[in-house]
Structure formats: structure tokens, C-alpha cells
Amino acid sequence: MTAQILTTNYFDDPDVKLAQRAGDGDLTAFRQLYDSHHRRVYGLVLRLAGDFDTANDVTQEVFIQLWKHLATFKAQSKFTTWLHTVATRVAITELRKQTKRLQKIHLAGDEQSVFEQQLKHEDSADLGRLDQLIQRLPPQTRWVFVLHCIEGMRHEDVAEELGIAVGTSKAQVHRARTLLEEWLSHEDTE
């Protein structure tokens, strides 16, 4: 019964047909998929990245990689589920690369990191309260918090995706909550 329902749902999923057409090289179909899902992908990527410029680049990279790998989508799951997995994976890979680059820059001089922080805070004016606070979290803490608390991924899946232990994932969520609650308390008492 469950299998029947699932099969029916995937069959009815309009994205599956578009994904298959796009997988055959139909750019118009791919544009339709982009139009339907880019805001969702951008939301995920921006929260993971913590700043707009990086989110813009990484979102583009997500869709470029998606186009390259559409042929591997076998419609065994909902398109949005598959999209979420690809987006998370590409985003984390890209952000890891960027974090390494930034660490090298920071080693060269702390003035750069101060400048980056200023830029981030200028950009964050357009974001909601939670997203502004999330931006201030350290990268790995932010990734775990976003994937578990907002995206609803299980600790086991978060740990696998990020290549960390399940216990580390739980500890990072605890750390994130502690920091966010502390910042919220300060906002209220200021």
C-alpha cells in the first residue's frame, strides 16, 4: 500500500518529467526547474554560507552540477529530495574549499577577517532575525545547526554528509543553541 502511494506520488511529481527532459539536454526544462526551486536552494545555501556573495556563487554552482548530474536522477525518490541532497553536498564541498582559502588569508593577516566580518554585517541587514544570528555562528557549527534544526536532517545524516561523528553533530547543535540563546538574551537586555 505504502509502495503504491509512493509510486503514485513520484509518477505524479511534475518535476520528474522536467528533470528527465533536462537530463536529455533540454535547457528550457531545466530553466523551469530552476524557476521552481532556486529560492529554496538559495535559502539553504545562504544559511550554510553565511553571506550573500558566497551564496550567489554556490547556488550557481549547485545548479551547474545539477545539470551535469541530471542523467543520474532515476526518479526513485522525489525530485526535491534528490535536489536537496545534491544542493547540500555541493554547497558543503564549495564552502569547505572557501573556508580553507579564508584560513590561509587569515594566517596572512587578521585585518582581512575584520573586513570580511564588516561586509557580512552590512549584507545581513536584509535578512530575518534568525538568519542574521545564524551568520554569526562558526562555519561548522552553522552547517550542523542549519541542516539539523532548519532542514530537519537526522544527526546520523548530518554526520555522514559532513564527515563528522554523530556525537560531534549533537554537540555542535548544543553549541549553536547556546550561542544563539546568549545573543538573543543580549539583544533583549540591551
Place this chain on the structure above:
Amino acid sequence: MKTPNNSTTKNAAEQLDALLRDAVQQGGEIHPPKDLWRGIEASISRDQLRDKLPNSKSPWAWFSGVAAAAFVGFGVLMGTLMHTPASNQNDTLHSSANLLAMVNTQHQQQRDILLANYEAAGLTPTFSELELELKQLRDAAIQVTQQLQSEPNNAELWQFLQWLHQQELDLLKTMYLQTPSYQQI
């Protein structure tokens, strides 16, 4: 500024839970501040172009091959011109004029194929400041062609014409394939 106490901490935890509930209910959608599709489309088109060109792994190797073949052609011509008896000079001049026309036509065909492939892939030239350089190269090629009509034995001129043609193709490559970065877009 007051120091947070137990009640504010509890309040902060509740606030955080409420903010999280809102974020989840909103479906996590955020509208990007600018159009990201153009950069995606440009990247896809670039990849498609690479696949369509005759040598998909290195499209420019194809043009290098053609250029190398042309170079061999020049060598054969020069050898012929240098060792031709005076009595056959008119025939040789006629042959060199034909070869000159053929070389220029072949270059024009290469250029047309290149531009057609770029247009098919939806690419447009990015750096308009390079157009002046392109014009200078084309003008120079016309001048060298005219000079070769009166000096068909001048090996240096033949090599210079070949160099000008290759420079033009390389410049077109730069103008079309060096698309702006995501941020520039």
C-alpha cells in the same frame, strides 16, 4: 546593559524555538538579490560548446592542427617558389596567388565555424575593448596579403600572415570564452 538572568535565558530559548518554527514553516525560501540564471546558463553553454567542437577534449587542438597543416603548405610552396626556373615564373606567381587566396579563404572558414559554434552555444563576446585589437589584426592581414601578391617569394611575409591568422583566432577565443565571473554578471 543588564546581565541576562535565568528568566531571560528561558525566554531566549523560547524565542529561538519560535524563530525556528517560523523558518521551517516558511519552507526555507529566500529570494536571491540578483539574477543567478544568466551565469548558470553561460556556464552550461560553455560546456556544450566544448562538447560540440570537433575535438571535444581540446577544441583548440583542432585549430592548432589546421594551423600546422597550413604551415606545412607554406613550406612546400616556398620550396617550390625558390627552386622554380625563370621560364616558369609566371605560372608560379599564378600558383602563389591561388594559394594565397586559398589560405585566406581557409582562415575565413575557420573563423566562420568558430563564430557559428559560439553563437549556437548562445555566447557573445565579452570584452569590447579587444575589438580594436581584432580590427588591427585584420587590417594587418589585408596589408600583408596585398604585399604577398607582389612578393610571393617572401617567406617572412607568409609566416607573418600565418601568425596574424592565428592571433585572430586566439583573440576570438579570449573574447568569447573568457565570460565574466558570477560576481561580474
